[in-house]
Amino acid sequence: MDDREKEQSGCDRRRFFWTSGLGALGVTGTGGAVVLVDFFHPKVLFEPPTAFRVGRPEDFPVNSITADYDRKVYIVRTEVGFFALSAVCTHLGCITRWLEDEGTIACPCHGSKFGKDGSLAQGPAPRPLRRIAIRLEEGELIVDTLVEVEKDSILRA
């Protein structure tokens, strides 16, 4: 190898290290920028509201159970008034189904059954369905799934 070839080989090596170093810096800088932007971005859970309107009292026939599976609640109207039940099974959290023919609320996962009032009829669920808050506001019924109420609580409307 003559002097010229040696010089050119050293130049190529130098250029290679410079390019590699700049590439590594670019990757590191980009990664750091992504982490920094993510750090300052607000961490918010976008979940549906827990309190929502379900309709007017006259929309619900007397002695009926109306299932709202999207919002996981049952609106029950008796001759006395209204109450709301969570449709979430108290065993492992599956969404129960209202079986009108059988007059029962059943869980498709492990076979628990509940009465129309949410009472436990058959396990393995350990507890009745949660009775949740329902109130009348400006002529509309509002259910709040976060607020659990007494099992004999009823809204007279």
Ligand code: FES
């Ligand atoms: S989740 Fe309902 S019975 Fe198991």
